[in-house]
């Protein structure tokens with residue numbers, strides 16, 4: 001069953017407000033810590049039954065507090081433990097001081113921890129409150145643990161991962177698993193944090209859903225439950241024009257493959273009709289490779305104007321292998337002015353590098369009709385200031401870009417973020433590493449176009465396309481080519 005809380009992504013700041021609110025509504029904050037620490041101990045015993053010793057490393061804040069609770073629970077369960085503290089535990093405050101007070105046993109200085117084979121490290125040094133690069137002592141400990149290749153179970157986040165951005169602050173533990181509380185944080189889903197967190201277990205420590213909902217923002221993990229209702233429904237009466245007509249602009253004679261991939265993907269992803277708009281000098285090449293995709297000559301704005309007389313042609317993909325920057329800008333303007341929906345990818349994005357504002361202006365005064373699909377390099381061409389701002393997380397960057405461009409923005413990568421102008425953001429996590437192959441982005445653009453032309457709103461069209469692209473990549477498996485992704489699309493079982 002889909003639970004809202006399972007897809008929510010909360011920033012450490014959101015979480016702080018939630019904790020505060022939970023305490024203000026009468027919930028014992030120490031009770032939350034007790035449950036958090038107990039959950040960590042249970043995960044440790046379940047995951048590492050053969051551990052010779054649990055080395056519990058506790059920090060100067062509440063993450064450390066969770067560590068003292070876990071140490072006590074492990075001790076009570078009869079496990080061998082050794083506890084090491086960063087900073088003087090006598091200076092702990094609040095719940096962490098209480099947790100420390102309840103732990104009966106020696107606590108050594110972190111600098112004295114000598115990792116031993118057979119140790120399992122419980123990393124309770126820093127969690128949501130990490131505010132700067134790790135101190136030298138902690139970095140030395142991380143290096144020593146990594147050198148001995150000891151398994152690490154992280155409390156809330158691997159120490160060194162910034163919970164808001166997923167970036168590494170100096171150095172970070174690489175955990176086998178991370179136990180976090182209530183919801184995932186950006187640091188669990190954005191790279192490199194996602195790789196370093198290992199398996200993420202989300203444990204419910206008892207904060208009521210209404211408190212979470214009050215402070216939850218608009219970020220989620222991309223799952224079918226979030227857009228399934230917007231998927232086109234197939235009925236026996238479905239006619240090919242009802243399923244929409246998608247048009248894809250082809251590049252010149254020597255660069256036709258990319259657009260053909262988009263077109264084929266569009267057809268497989270459910271567009272009723274797909275037409276490839278090809279320069280006349282590339283018609284023969286395109287014709288030699290196409291059967292179900294239709295082909296139309298198009299060399300100029302006049303050709304395009306004539307084509308746009310057909311009101312059923314609502315949706316276009318421009319960019320894959322396109323090549324001509326001037327033409328790209330002119331065609332895009334024409335499409336915008338005639339109210340068309342557009343997936344702008346690759347060269348289509350680069351064409352606006354000198355004046356991104358002119359692109360945003362074209363689509364500013366309407367519902368979201370534009371989907372932009374940049375990778376990081378292309379993103380920097382349209383949004384140089386956002387790309388350069390290292391303080392922003394990938395989620396925040398995508399949200400700001402979507403708002404500025406009034407587009408559904410797909411910021412690609414192994415942790416693709418899809419954002420809407422109204423602030424909604426989804427982080428995708430089903431991509432296989434093999435998806436990073438030539439032509440993969442062209443396929444994605446075609447799937448988005450197919451979803452748009454079947455009537456899905458832009459954000460949902462993009463999010464579901466990214467998800468299906470990921471599933472197809474998994475189904476196609478290791479060594480896949482872009483053609484394999486296209487072929488796997490039709491073999492996918494019902495979404496979600």
Ligand SMILES: NC(=O)C1=CN([C@@H]2O[C@H](COP(=O)(O)OP(=O)(O)OC[C@H]3O[C@@H](n4cnc5c(N)ncnc54)[C@H](OP(=O)(O)O)[C@@H]3O)[C@@H](O)[C@H]2O)[C@H](O)CC1
Pocket residue numbers: 015019032033036059060061062063064065066125126127128129130131132133134135155156157181182
């Ligand atoms: N509802 C929940 O999710 C609950 C979470 N719990 C746990 O609490 C932590 C968050 O606790 P918090 O005290 O806010 O933060 P940390 O323990 O991560 O760290 C804060 C302390 O660390 C110092 N700090 C931060 N960065 C550094 C650094 N680079 N070097 C040295 N010291 C650092 C910071 O000091 P400042 O000088 O910055 O103030 C703090 O002393 C959460 O992750 C969960 O594990 C609750 O237990 C249950 C409820």
Ligand SMILES: [K+]
Pocket residue numbers: 063123124125126127154155156157158159
């Ligand atoms: K930690």
